[in-house]
Amino acid sequence: MTKNMIMGGLAVFVLAVLSPFWFNMVTTTQAAPEPELLGPAKQAKKCVLDTYDMRTSHMSLLDEWRDAVVRDADRIYVAANGHAFNMSLSTGENSCLGCHEDKAKFCDACHTYTSVDPYCWDCHTNPKEIE
């Protein structure tokens, strides 16, 4: 085998392996959505956790909340920043959706983008939808 053949083969191989990158370069990709802060959430400025922690671990926070509410009957979460919240997805003003009123922009936008399909809303209700 000649040196040229080897080099040529390598070049083809590298091109093929990196094909997803080439593909993404020529097609337009959708930018990751930013959760939008609207209404009361925009004014409040202080959330349950820091933005970064919220982004990475809101699911485990909700998991903890559920156990606290259902098992220990503790329903108020006093956050590290001193603010108290109602440990509830959607009941009352002090719940998640009580502050982040637009579920489509707050929950669904990112979940859809990342192909996550949580089943929260099979049971929990969006007060805006059932009016």
Next chain:
Amino acid sequence: MEQSRRRFLKVAGIAAIGLGAAPAINFAASDSHGPGAAAKVKNEAALHAERWGMVIDIKKIDDTLARKISMACHLHHNVPDFTHEVDTQLYPKTRPVNHKQEIKWIWKEKFHYAFPDKEDEFLNEKFHHLPFMVLCNHCKNAPCVQACPTQATFSREDGIVMMDYHRCIGCRFCMAACPYGSRSFNFRDPRPFIDETHPDFPTRSKGVVEKCNFCAERLAKGEQPHCVEASEGAIVVGDLEDPESDVRKLLKEHYTIRRKQSLGTEPSVYYIV
């Protein structure tokens, strides 16, 4: 040559261990710094009891009031009503209902079904016509709790037998274990059969069991259960362990019965007859 190969393998081995351990170390480290000094507490107005109990004065209840009580509970807890006409535009694929799939939390029952062990040939005729309101008894020795393999059903510290619908796998062991038929199974998505969804309580999904929750969500806000509010004084809840509580006073003044007492489940719901 020999020497350097040995050394290379040693170094490579140690490096591999290091690489393998890194995620585990990171995981342990991230676990230890959780969300700071946050705390989970109860609402200040919440009602407490060492063991919640209920006294139902059957003499004060007639058929109209019985219906009102059931309605109050079922509407607020989004219990589906299978006689409700389905909105076919919203739920086009809904199949017709089998009446055996009925779901109920509190309902009117005949004496001989509610108290089969107290049935008697010469029983006072009036008992056969009284509307006995039956619901989950929030048993002290609840067999449903022991049967549940996932701890979806559990006894809370204050005696309320609760369900975590998230954990329920729909095995229905609890339904087989409960001697009172207090539990219902969601054979289908209940949402098409809920006329007006109440925002204060979630609905359930297909495949979980449900039952009365003693209005835990109301007690947590310092409010009385829906059935108590609708009952015009016929239903009273309170602390069974507190000799000064309203329920204990009623128990002192009246003769009361409980359902299937001989089974030893220690029901917390008492009936004045």
